[in-house]
Amino acid sequence: MSDPGLLREQRRERLFFVGLAWPAIVIVGVSAMAPIFWILGQSFQTVAGEATLGNYDxxxxxxxxxSSLGTTLALSLSTLIICVVLGVPLALALASANRRVxxxxxxxxxxxxxxxxxxxxYGWLVLLRRDGLVNSTLAWLGVIDQPLPLVYNFTGALIGMTHYMLPLFVLPVYAAMRDIDGNVVRAAAxxxxxxxxxxxxxxxxxxxxxxxxGSMIVFIYTLGFFITPAVLGGGKVNPIAIRIERTLSTFQDWGGASxxxxxxxxxxxxxGCMFAAIRRLAREKVHYA
Known part of the structure; x- marks a missing residue:
């Protein structure tokens, strides 16, 4: 049986650390939740401040x-797939390499x-435009006769988003692979x-x-991307974040934007709930295996 004195000491220690963290928790909670509740209230109001469901309708x-929802999901899923294809081999190579390297x-x-x-x-904009370094190099090598449409479209936005998110995907995958006991791999071999x-x-x-x-970070983070699709998409790629901005800047419609x-x-x-469920199932599968 557990020692009652030890349990009380552990409980007291936990309360002590919660007390230390409480001010930061309150500040972060208020800073994060207050704007959300304000936006929620705005979404149910007309311009005159009357309650309505018309904004959602x-x-x-x-x-x-x-269309914006489909574009958002397509960009996020495509970015995730490319990050998995590129990031998993990279993380595996890093985990297998010398720690200094x-x-x-x-x-x-x-x-x-x-x-x-x-x-x-904007660096990618310079590289990918019709007279940019990528098209110029491919034309010089004789690979293409006409410049490839690599910017001001879905492809350009996807390249920029992948470039931003790939390091954020590699880090947790590399950390997980680095913690794997090498004896397990050698035993399997x-x-x-x-x-x-x-x-x-x-x-x-x-x-x-x-x-x-890593997948959760990439997918959820890219759902709210604005700058990269706005610049590299050239107005032809309009996820929800860009639609929110245009609803405000063009129509001054706070209710619709909210x-x-x-x-x-x-x-x-x-x-987030889907990835949490997937992670729990994967953890249970590994545990029972």
Whole structure:
């Protein structure tokens, strides 16, 4: 049986640390929740301040809203897929490399995050335009006869978003793979499992927590992207964030913009719950395995 004195001491210690964190929790909670409740209230008001459900009826009956929703999901899913395809092999290579080499490569991977997102986005605009470095190089090599449409479209926005999110995906995946006991992998190899079988049946299941966390970061973060689609999309790519901005700047419609904001928040909450459920299922599967 547990010692009652020890339990009281542990309870007292937990209360002490909660007390230390309480001021920060209150400040962060109020700062985060107050604007959300204000936007929620605005979404149910007319311009004259009267209560109404018309803002939600207007946005849900508009084809532009559903088009923006589809564009948002397409951008987020496409960014996630590319980050998984590029990030998992990179994280695996880093986890298998010497720690000193891995740390140096990680610094290179993190370098883009030290630069303003606006600067990086306009950098991609210079690289991807019709007379930019990418098209000029491909034409010089004889690969293309006409410049490729790499900017002011979905492709340009996707490239910029992937460039921003890839480091944020690699970090948790690399951390999870680095924590895997090498003896487990060597045991699987000694029992006849080849490289790809070890990856599929040992490494990826054990790194499922990092994979889920990285995927959640990428997908949820990109749902609210604004600058990159606005610049690299050239007005042709309009996710919900851009529609919110145009609803405010063009029509000064706080009610409609707030309703769109709550729709985006609902989408984020649904995505968060889905990833949390996936992570829990993956953890239970690894535990029982």
């Amino acid at each position: 207007k946005i849900l009956s508009s084809g532009l809203t559903w 891995a740390n140096r490569v990680l610094i290179l991977i993190m370098l883009p995050l030290w630069t303003s997102i606006l600067v990086r986005t 000694s029992l006849g499992a080849g490289f790809w079988r070890c990856v599929a049946t040992v490494i990826l299941p054990l790194a499922s927590g990092g994979l889920t966390s 309703a769109l904001g709550m729709l985006l928040l609902l989408l984020i909450l649904i995505a």
